[in-house]
Amino acid sequence: MPDCRREQLLFVILLVIDAALLKSFVPFARLRRQPTIVVDSMANGAALVLAHWRGAPTPAALRDDTSAGSVLRALRAPAPPGLDAAAVTANHFDVDGFLGVWSLLHPALALPHERLLRLAATLGDFRELDWTNPLADHALQLVCWLNAREQELFYPPFGAPAVRRREDEASAEKFAWFLPRFAAVLENPETGRAAWEPEYRRIKAAGAVIQSPRTQIRRYPEIGLVVVETPESLPYYALFGPTAGYDMVLSLYGGQRYEFEYKYTTWVDLESRPTLPRLPLHELAATLNARETTPHRWTFDGITDTGPLLRLAGSTLTKVQRYADPDQRPIPASSIRPAELEREVVAFFRAKYAIIPPRRYWTWAEIRAAGESAKVVQSSD
Incomplete structure (x- = not known):
């Protein structure tokens, strides 16, 4: 079968899977009201935990350096126990956790972009970026867009106490805003250029200093x-x-x-x-x-x-x-x-x-x- 036909068939299969799963995000406090997958967090009573936190009960076959990586492994695995749960949650908002939650809700879009999402999750959590990777610019644009919009519309990371709210409660509003909007920037970064460009240019200029004789x-x-x-x-x-x-x-x-x-x-x-x-x-x-x-x-x-x-x-x-x-x-x-x-x-x-x-x-x-x-x-x- 030609590669293009194979890719088209895979995409159709993923769309069917995406529609069949019908997952939705729920605030962390509601995780015990229904079987729930917990991403980049830990909680008793979760149907499945997909987190790289130290000591997290992530199934051994799904362990990964990032929580989003564990999610992507789960989506490619043969029906891991708990993956059929209809609810998904996290107790905080950051790049890695968000990408994991979004991927569970949109596997048909996530899996074709797996390499890019993994790169962005690593950049978001570990601040590491291989500038020689052909996807590096795209990953940086995605992360800069997430950071810029978060700062503009909400509060900065670890800033929930300043607005007198708990992170697990306040972060649900961030997920509600970003989840329906992320796919457009993933597939066409130009749609988010006004937000990501200032930080992107700042990082690129700093990267040039790091790579220079200075x-x-x-x-x-x-x-x-x-x-x-x-x-x-x-x-x-x-x-x-x-x-x-x-x-x-x-x-x-x-x-x-x-x-x-x-x-x-x-x-x-x-x-x-x-x-x-x-x-x-x-x-x-x-x-x-x-x-x-x-x-x-x-x-x-x-x-x-x-x-x-x-x-x-x-x-x-x-x-x-x-x-x-x-x-x-x-x-x-x-x-x-x-x-x-x-x-x-x-x-x-x-x-x-x-x-x-x-x-x-x-x-x-x-x-x-x-x-x-x-x-x-x-x-x-």
Whole structure:
């Protein structure tokens, strides 16, 4: 059968499946009123969970690096138990979760665009984008459209408390707006250009800086660290572009301004590769504070934060600020020189991770225990 006929037949079959499933989105609070598929979240009583969250009961055959990836696996699987549930929900709105929910509601449109949707979900959650991928521009446009419209019409990520609402409740309004409108931009990005173009151009310009001689990138694969030395703070979608396969980023900006971050890749269960556990940063912060001569102090977030930062604190950042791009928050100057800071960070993690082999599917209890064992070993050296 010619390829074009085969593709046409597949599309007709998918349309029949799409019509037969007749799924609908329901707010998270209503998930127990009917059999419900839970995406990018966890909940007791779900008919099926499709999430990459650490410890989520996603069926082993459907595990994926992103929750949208698990949804796409489920749509291609031979009738996974629970996939026939008519309701779909999530307890928050973000790019990955939205793409997973939308794909369950529109499998006939989602599966032909699987590679693109996977790329967009990875960009949305891990902020990684392979600029050489022929679909990279399209994925970036989709994500920028989602981000821009969310900011314009609703509240920013992690901003629900500011409007005195719970995220699982308030995010339902975002799903209600985006679900019927996304297909048009997926199939023809030009329909959403007015919304996505400003952020898209900003990211592309920052990506050019990352790929230029102005930026130096050093990788330490034995500890999963990438050091990005670049003149100015940059948007995450550009900054984290060259960090795929790594879980920690040390950003060295001009003027001796720095940030260290554990990527979201170590908050979730990655399917594609093993990882090292997050470690508490008390000792590293104490070492840096002993060397710091400015009035500021090195501070850090806990290991269960979605993206823990270690940085010189001029003021306390809100969760919204920490999730926002580095070029949208103040980064004070340090007295520590870049090469010295890099040596301290690399030495700290080399010593700690020397006794911890990487693996998949860490529990939070195991991550905490690994941190305690690394502390004991170092204190006895």
